[in-house]
Amino acid sequence: MTRTSDLSELQSIARTVRRDIIEMIGAAKSGHPGGSLSAVEILVTLYFDVMKHDPANPTWPQRDRFILSKGHAAPVLYSVMAETGYTPKDQLNTLRRIGSIYQGHPDRRFIPALEASTGSLGVGLSLGLGMAEAAKLDKSPSRTYVVLGDGEIQEGQIWEAAMYAGFHKVDNIVAILDNNRIQLDGWVKDIMAIEPLAEKWAAFGWHVIEVDGHDIVALQAAFAEAEATKGKPSILIAHTVKGKGVSFMENNPKYHGVAPTKEEVELALKEIG
Amino acid sequence: MAAKYELKLGAATREAFGKALVELGKADENVVVCDADLSKSTFTHLFGKEFPNRFFSCGIAEANMVSIGAGLASSGKVAFVASFSAFVLNKGFEQLRVNVAYSGVPLKVVGTHSGISIGEDGPSQMSVEDISLACSLAGFTVISPADEVAMFSLVKQAAYHPGAVFIRAGRVKVPVIYGPEQKFEIGKGIQLTEGTDLTFISTGLMVAECLKAAAALEAEGISARVIDLHTIKPIDREIIAKAAAETGCIVVAEEHLVDSGLGVRLAQVVAETHPCVMEFHGINNTYAESGLPEEVLEKYKMTAADVADTARKALARKKG
Structure with a gap:
């Protein structure tokens, strides 16, 4: 796989990933484009720069772990896994088809390199804590990264996990909150407001880093700050735009879970470039 | 026995x-x-x-x-x-x-x-x-x-x-039912007593009650087999089918809701192998209450005497 810290290279990869997402969901005629597009820079920065992992050796015990707790954003994960060499790129457009390894939500039975089967919201952070605790027992440098949706943190288990991580000082886990402000039924602030975010997580004992979730340099710095933070877990509150990169999808609740039409796919790909 | x-x-x-x-x-x-x-x-x-x-x-x-x-x-x-x-x-x-x-x-x-x-x-x-x-x-x-x-x-x-x-x-x-030398294998039930008239199949603390019930029935001239099904899933089809074929009458006893526990899973095996008379002894569509454990077990019919009653009912059906 290509590892790089170079901004223009990472930006170029992000463009490819955005194209993959649109093409996959367009071909599947169903899926979740909005929350996939909002997490592109987060996953690209993690998979191509920050995380220590080896697609040629997916069971390497000291690898960093990644959990997409907001499993409905599967297309962005599938794209980065394909682009890094874990899975075949030429099958991406079989997303959601019967027998495809690219299931509607991430499924370890089809892609063993996945750390977790996700899709039911609220459980990924706790699962990551188990992996982080195992790494500590093994004195392994492995770190665990968990991407959460902002709507997802309405789930109570997230706060059980938040309390555990703060109390037990699990400093080898990093949560990344994809704060794109929209959930299925509409704007988060209208469904079940979650603010104030930074204060909530800080109150649970977390080191909170607010970051522009589309600014790769800022994300790199935030992940470095998280790694340097000892004695408490870190969370990146990544301010993002749902549907980022496709003008008609941006900030539009409709594209939480609706696939673009054939014409919209053309338009979107033109915009992404 | x-x-x-x-x-x-x-x-x-x-x-x-x-x-x-x-x-x-x-x-x-x-x-x-x-x-x-x-x-x-x-x-x-x-x-x-x-x-x-x-x-x-x-x-x-x-x-x-x-x-x-x-x-x-x-x-x-x-x-x-x-x-x-x-x-x-x-x-x-x-x-x-x-x-x-x-x-x-x-x-x-x-x-x-x-x-x-x-x-x-x-x-x-x-x-x-x-x-x-x-x-x-x-x-x-x-x-x-x-x-x-x-x-x-x-x-x-x-x-x-x-x-x-x-x-x-x-x-x-x-x-205590078992001696220190007893071997257990996950997925394999244990036949505790021989018996020809009926078979008690049970799990957990009801196994001992079934043994007591079998002893009481023995005094009445009834020969009851007792099986401890310590593994409920995967279920031991062999021991169940054999009991159904050889005794033609199965009484299941469990400290669990009777309509969703061991009994229904067992009935599936019996239906698929050797259909026979069955009775199901358990908690009937209710929640129990506070009390000393033995009082609660007695009130909700989880004792050897209750299980023996169910067995007599099953035998009456078997005799038709």
Whole structure:
């Protein structure tokens, strides 16, 4: 796989990933484009720069772990896994088809390199804590990264996990909150407001880093700050735009879970470039 | 036949579980245990005291505990999570389904204080649906030992058994059925007595009641076979089919809701192999109440005398 810290290279990869997402969901005629597009820079920065992992050796015990707790954003994960060499790129457009390894939500039975089967919201952070605790027992440098949706943190288990991580000082886990402000039924602030975010997580004992979730340099710095933070877990509150990169999808609740039409796919790909 | 069992009161199965954990922990530093503020009741405190760095106190948050256990097991640990059955299965069910069963993670889940024999604490802490819930998790192995000997052996086996396992333990001291040399094999029931007229098939603390019932029936000239089905899933089809074919009459007894526990699973096997007269003895579509364990068990008909009554009813049907 290509590892790089170079901004223009990472930006170029992000463009490819955005194209993959649109093409996959367009071909599947169903899926979740909005929350996939909002997490592109987060996953690209993690998979191509920050995380220590080896697609040629997916069971390497000291690898960093990644959990997409907001499993409905599967297309962005599938794209980065394909682009890094874990899975075949030429099958991406079989997303959601019967027998495809690219299931509607991430499924370890089809892609063993996945750390977790996700899709039911609220459980990924706790699962990551188990992996982080195992790494500590093994004195392994492995770190665990968990991407959460902002709507997802309405789930109570997230706060059980938040309390555990703060109390037990699990400093080898990093949560990344994809704060794109929209959930299925509409704007988060209208469904079940979650603010104030930074204060909530800080109150649970977390080191909170607010970051522009589309600014790769800022994300790199935030992940470095998280790694340097000892004695408490870190969370990146990544301010993002749902549907980022496709003008008609941006900030539009409709594209939480609706696939673009054939014409919209053309338009979107033109915009992404 | 059944009279040969002395059935002296032994330890609670939860205590045998706690002791087995310590032994496992001594032999293998990969063994880890999670508990949700009930360690003194589940007996995981024995492990926690011995191996504090491998004991994860999760607070009163069972859902989080199950997922953390799944994460530990995913990372190669021999991981146990324990709480009361009522809490770990009901509050942790979603996590057991998604993070454990569906994800193919070999977590070991132990529910103590199962059934209604917990007594004084009452129905909110009782568990009359755990067999049903655990069996509904695809790929799970479900074990329900009848005494301390069975529990100690089966916990140690379960630790290294492939896949996820649920083990049902109880609060109260129960009679000892097995000698120290008894061998247990996950998935294989144990025939405790010979018998030709009917077969009791049971699990957990009701096995001893069935043995007592069999002894009482023997005095009436009725020959009752008793089988301990310590593994409920996968179910031992062979021993069930043989009992159905040879005795033509099966009485199932369980400390669980009768319409969703061992009996219905057993009936499926009987229907598919040797259909015969069956009666089902369990908790009937209700929740029990507070009281001394023995009072609760008596009021809700979980005694040898009640089981014997059900057996007489079954035999009357068999004779037609």
